[in-house]
Amino acid sequence: MPKSKKQQKVHHKLKRALARDEEEEVLKKLERRIDEYDPAKDEDSMTQFEELPITEQTLKGLKEASFVKMTEIQKKTIPIALKGEDLMSTAKTGSGKTLAFLVPTIELLIRNKTSEYDGLTALIVLPTRELSVQIFEVLTKIGKYNNFSAGLVIGGKDFKFEKDRISKMNILIGTPGRISQHLNESVGLEVSNFQVLVLDEADRCLDMGFKKQIDNIIGHLPASRQTMLFSATQTDNIKDLARLSLTNPRRIGGNTLGVDGSDSQEVSLSSIPETLSQFYIRIPLDEKLDVLWSFIKSHLKSKILVFFSSSKQVQYTYETFRQLQPGISLLKLYGRNKQTTRLETITKFARSQHSCLFATDIVARGLDFPTIDWVIQVDCPEDAATYVHRVGRCARFGRKGNSLAMLLPSEEEGMLARLKANKIEPKFMNIKSKNKKSIRPQLQSLCFKDPILKNLGQRAFISYYRSIFVQKDKDIFKIDALPTEKFAASLGLPGAPKIKIKGGQGAKEKKNMSRKLVALEQTNDDGEEANDKGDKVRTKYDRMFERKNQTVLSDHYLNLAGTKKAQTQAEDEEDDSDDDFMKVKRKDHDLNLDELPDLNKPVSKRAEKKALSKKMSLTGNATKLKFDDDGVAHPLYELEDEDDFKAKGSAKDQKESFVSKETVAMNEADIEDMLTVKEKKKEKKRRRKEMERRMNESSDDEDANIEQDMEYSSGEEPDSKKPKWFQNDKHVKKNDDVLEIDEPETLEDLESLTQRLLQE
Incomplete structure (x- = not known):
């Protein structure tokens, strides 16, 4: 028998209750497995994600995204993070840190039964927009079968659009600046149920000047939360890491220091991937672009990532190489690009098989580009950590890769010593002179033809010198050893531009210091x-x-x-102006200081208001001048001298003479005006007659055509006498008893109608 509606409702409720009980039982089993996990014993036994104590929804998302086998960092990190402990992790580049914090974050929200009404429960902070977009895409793939919501908030997007929707998000991924802005300004952002804070590339966030933003973020979050820090390198400046309010964190990789800072080492770098082949070359500064061009021409079937120290160098190299057409797709990426352009460039480079990307260190952190063959460092990295991050863009997940660093003779000894101290020893590569092709004449021709490109080259020159000047490690970066004129000639410039560097070393630190402390x-x-x-x-x-x-x-x-x-004041002051060779000289004025007003004397408000009024400012010497043919200035209105006026005669005689003279002039003007009026009347009459003649000719032609084509049914012949133009039937229709008259439309119609009526 079919069930009634009441029975169906009861059955549905029972089914939902059973599903909830079953879900509760599954979560309890997962909790027991997590509690029973022992990292010392069970770490080696787990190799696949399905062996972890995680839900079926997450496993299904991982399998569809082709994540089956765990990496080393994932084996060590995920089980500990599932326990809810704070951790600080250091791992190789390309080792899978993303899943190491995404999987525990998703599982924690599932176990706590997070819904859209709980507000913000997890926050993932990343240093760059590109890395935030990449992490968000991975999250949408592996978390697609869960019910919670996630959002991406980064700079360059519409803040109001994000603000209207952010209150419904459970997981937020974004950059420190935009997240801090939302926590300050978005009223609907609720953090009372907050549970997880993830800071990826933690050292990079601090190095990029995000300390204030991170302080603000942590100040908004509750203390009872789980915090996870991930990075390819990990600084041992414990003051910066302990300020993130970690509670007994577990160290994974790197050193084993505690958060109390009892020991102090400078840097603990992760090892370089074994599949990466590292090389370096010794090269003068003025030959870098020639070698880079020759390298690209000999590796047209490769995927190449080229690092520069400044965005101006990226722009200049991209624009010049693009016009020289090396035979491979060229791309550029730097921080000041628009957000849409940056995302499009990343997508193109990731999907391309053979291409070359010129970029700054904005690409050096966290971004995963598949199958990069070569990483070329045209400019020396800032330190060993930057070197690790740059070369870490290739040889990811066990793939093979190659790296090449171009070191100046003045940089070679110092940089190799820094790398060797971190157990990094690249091999020396010798480039034969026959393999190098000089593009200096082509660059000179391009700069000569295009002033914009020449200006870009000058800015690239200056930006490179500034990047060397601000470096802290002076054992490596020696600005005095750079060949200025040769470097300018290698860029195609006619000469070395003038360099004006403001601030100098430590300018960034001084700018961010408290004024009271200073x-x-x-x-x-x-x-x-x-x-x-x-x-x-x-x-x-x-x-x-x-x-x-x-x-x-x-x-x-x-x-x-x-x-x-x-x-004397001008001699004591420093003047950076380039135009100081021009000076304005004036003669000394004899000023009588006794006649000047005493400014120490109190002035009434009424006098002050009167002195500052616009009316008073317009009086005084505000006179207009005019110049005669000899260039002598005269007032616009001059009064004649009295003696000169009397010499011309009495005032009455001068008046009569002036009036008579003006009368004659007016009479002559009246005659000219009358002649002009007559001529206009004649011209108007002539035009009217010409118009009437044309109308008569057109009416005669029409009547002739009508007589030839019209057929009369009554057999009557038309009147052979041609009617005049004003006797047209258009105006008068005459019957036996009734005289029908159409309404006149023009003046000519009215005149012809009047004459017709008079004849009748």
């Missing part, structure tokens, strides 16, 4: 502030009381006048 550090023994030279620091109040009658003798006027005091 003031305390600069205080001398007498309690007075002092600058770097030991002189007393002049405050704004000191400068205010040192001012002198600015409305009368300002410093600008003193400089123009060329006084002795102004000259």
